[in-house]
Amino acid sequence: MVRKGLVAVAAAVAAVGTYDVLQRRHSLLRNYPVVGHLRYLMESIRPEMQQYFIERDYDGMPYDRDTRSTVYERAKGTAGEDPFGTELDVYQPGYEFFVHSVTPRPLPEEAPRVRIGGPGCTRPYDMALLNVSAMSFGSLSAQAILALNRGAAAGGFAHDTGEGGISAYHLEHGGDLVWEIGTGYFGCRTPDGGFDEKEFARKAAGETVRCVSLKLSQGAKPGMGGVLPGAKVNAEIAAVRGVPEGETVISPSSHRVFSTPRELVRFIGRMRELAGGKPAGFKLCVGSRREILAICRAMVEEDITPDFIVVDGAEGGTGAAPMEFVDHVGMPLTEGLAIVHNALVGVGLRERVRIGASGKVATGSDIVKRLIHGADYTNAARAMMFAVGCIQSQRCHTNKCPVGVATQDPRRAHALDVEDKYERVRRYQQATVHSAMQIMASMGVTDPGQLRPHMLRRRVSHHEVASYAQLLTWLEPGQLLSGGPLPEEWEQAWETSDPDTFIA
Structure with a gap:
């Protein structure tokens, strides 16, 4: 009986391995038949593993496994709508959001180039x-x-x-x-x-x-x-x-x-x-x-x-x-x-x-x-x-x-x-x-040309939000050449810049 069971298990493993090698959807399984399924098992318990996969980008906002999942799902053509609300802390400094309109526009027929x-x-x-x-x-x-x-x-x-x-x-x-x-x-x-x-x-x-x-x-x-x-x-x-x-x-x-x-x-x-x-x-x-x-x-x-x-x-x-x-x-x-x-x-x-x-x-x-x-x-x-x-x-x-x-x-x-x-x-x-x-x-x-810095906001503290029109300095056309006053962070850099050397 035990021997028959082992034979059955071996046959099942062989069948899975053969399928893995012949299928074309998953590269990992083609290189690692049978054992590669462990990776997909880990994916199936994603909510419990999410913190393990969290990475941080340079703005302090998460570039996490959910972002990667979005890419995978869109690539596979399986991306859909998510239930419930955002899982981000909207009061955490670094959180960013767009300013939407009460009169949204219809989508253009083609994406602009x-x-x-x-x-x-x-x-x-x-x-x-x-x-x-x-x-x-x-x-x-x-x-x-x-x-x-x-x-x-x-x-x-x-x-x-x-x-x-x-x-x-x-x-x-x-x-x-x-x-x-x-x-x-x-x-x-x-x-x-x-x-x-x-x-x-x-x-x-x-x-x-x-x-x-x-x-x-x-x-x-x-x-x-x-x-x-x-x-x-x-x-x-x-x-x-x-x-x-x-x-x-x-x-x-x-x-x-x-x-x-x-x-x-x-x-x-x-x-x-x-x-x-x-x-x-x-x-x-x-x-x-x-x-x-x-x-x-x-x-x-x-x-x-x-x-x-x-x-x-x-x-x-x-x-x-x-x-x-x-x-x-x-x-x-x-x-x-x-x-x-x-x-x-x-x-x-x-x-x-x-x-x-x-x-x-x-x-x-x-x-x-x-x-x-x-x-x-x-x-x-x-x-x-x-x-x-x-x-x-x-x-x-x-x-x-x-x-x-x-x-x-x-x-x-x-x-x-x-x-x-x-x-x-x-x-x-x-x-x-x-x-x-x-x-x-x-x-x-x-059209992307209609986007403006004030349309993107960033929480800079638990009690304060600022737009990118406020967070960054924006110059006027020709302002560096006009001879007029310049923002402090631009003035010295402009005065010391030289077209004939990169060295200060």
Whole structure:
């Protein structure tokens, strides 16, 4: 009898294991048949486990498991309405809320897009409100890149390549690309590690390359170059990046192509020329107000502006960085966006430059908040990884990602089914933009350009609430150039900014 029971159990386990390996919906089960079900068992008792999963972002508000669940549900197409009320403490300092209208507007038939392209751009691009943020092939698997790009193609939004170059997987499904160039100049790199203009121009001419971007810094590790462990640098990745196979790739911390603000804006103009008039811009995590103003002075004097600037917040993620950098270096996104937006307004150039926001953008409310803080559009990395199946195991740097997202191990990566996951990416982006539009409609707004700082409030103490019109300083168009009085925090930074040096 016992023997028969054991045989029955073994047969059941074998059947479950076979099903797990053959099914395509759950990458974890394909890599870890049978035992992977323990993870879903833990999910089933989520309310009791919720505190265990709580994380805190830099504004003190929860970026918790419920946020991740929202991404997963939207990606799966199963998101619905929640019963009861908010579980947040609305009297806790840091709580934020939108100012809704007693006359909400109907939802527009289509979500608005943002035209990227200033005076020097001859081939502008219409950007979606939410796009795939920078994540490189090498850091992510080929299957993850395929799913993200196919999702972008199906949903009509952009896919930032990250600094690892353009691979065949970025091109296979024809999704719109923002080609990002970092300090390593991967994909357009000379033998000595410099910038190769001819190779850049050749690849930027590709039909799916819609914009080109120069990465100055990254929110999770500003002041550090990227790191790709040697275990991930296989022959294919080495060929895409132009680096030796099997060796850890460490990008320099700074660029060769510029050393002053003036040289930076000139190089952006040169990138636009080499790209045949396509939009050119740069990405950075803001360090000091003075450096941003020095770049703006250079724009004014050279009459060269980037078509876009992507502001990355310190709360952004990475696959590999020292915890000291992750936790203590870089400006949070709210302040960084406000500084870049107001600096451009103050020198009269805001209409020529579009601003993107990246750094823990996951929900419709995140999008609306960032638009209020000064952005024109947003990019998401971590949430897009969730959409393709990331379970945040935090093993990205080990090449042992359990769900095939952040690994170059062929067996592990094969578990990620592109057919299933690209649809999740598309659904997640579509549902999240729809949520943002619903929030704006409830505020009486039909276009992001109608959003104003006073429409977002923040509890600053248990007894006091302030709007972002009060919490941040907002400059008038051309105010920095007018010669009139300036707010104290802007006056010294403006006076000490120099288009020919980043050094104070």
